[in-house]
């Protein structure tokens with residue numbers, strides 16, 4: 087079996103590629119950027135999902151596609167809405183259309199639990215009716231979900247929509263809360279909590295998420311939607327205390343709460359457990375520990391490569 091992973095060089099995609107290989111599945115990556123490491127069993131096609139010829143070519147002899155390429159950081163979407171709309175919406179339409187044109191059916195689409203942001207309920211699952219989205223990122227992801235359903239109804243494509251929770255772990259973007267806390271703690275800066283720090287989020291360890299994405303290839307998942315999220319709510323205070331426990335000698339400071347702080351949604355992943363036999367298993371502390379190890383190894387790598395530079399150039 088061979089699977090195409092669009093966006094396979096990114097944070098989540100890189101872990102998905104590892105999991106596919108671990109399951110004995112060959113991989114082709116379609117991405118504008120090269121993957122962080124070369125691996126046996128992985129082919130890399132440099133290209134853009136905005137170019138339908140690139141997508142068509144990358145589908146050659148492929149059994150299924152996992153579509154992750156996107157502008158995934160909400161701040162990037164905010165700063166470049168038109169570009170984000172192009173990649174996330176037209177890019178997804180290109181993937182679906184290229185599959186239709188070359189007669190490929192099976193697609194796993196990476197969406198987000200943020201699609202629930204505008205609903206009134208706090209506890210949500212895949213049957214929760216979505217409301218019109220206020221954020222452009224969410225709008226692009228909901229559009230992608232609708233296009234998947236339309237291509238299924240009209241052309242017989244076999245999509246699976248997976249709504250990911252907030253991932254953390256090795257390779258995570260520096261601007262997310264766990265990387266920020268770890269970075270501050272390592273630099274000796276205090277960790278700042280708004281209010282009592284009891285605002286919760288659910289987080290999903292990225293290797294657990296990657297395993298869930300691979301489980302999304304199971305035939306039972308065709309034309310289905312699943313949330314893939316962590317099992318437990320984690321408060322901001324607990325994140326800070328976990329980082330403090332792992333790194334030691336870290337100060338936690340409390341400041342006044344900002345008005346209108348985000349109230350997290352609790353997205354159930356029960357359906358994924360029932361039908362895909364998947365659930366997140368990595369304890370939060372263990373996941374943060376693995377992130378810290380990766381972060382520290384990155385620092386060592388930077389120092390080692392600087393040490394190899396001719397001092398005259400520094």
Ligand SMILES: NC(=O)c1ccc[n+]([C@@H]2O[C@H](COP(=O)([O-])OP(=O)(O)OC[C@H]3O[C@@H](n4cnc5c(N)ncnc54)[C@H](O)[C@@H]3O)[C@@H](O)[C@H]2O)c1
Nearest residue numbers: 093095096097098117118134135154155156158196198250
């Ligand atoms: N990270 C999160 O918090 C999160 C949460 C929920 C859902 N998601 C979704 O998961 C998917 C992967 O997210 P991520 O965090 O790994 O993002 P990422 O930014 O790390 O990876 C995205 C990858 O897509 C590639 N890409 C961007 N535009 C492309 C184009 N035109 N053609 C080909 N490749 C292109 C990038 O080079 C990058 O390697 C996205 O669809 C994202 O919306 C992410």
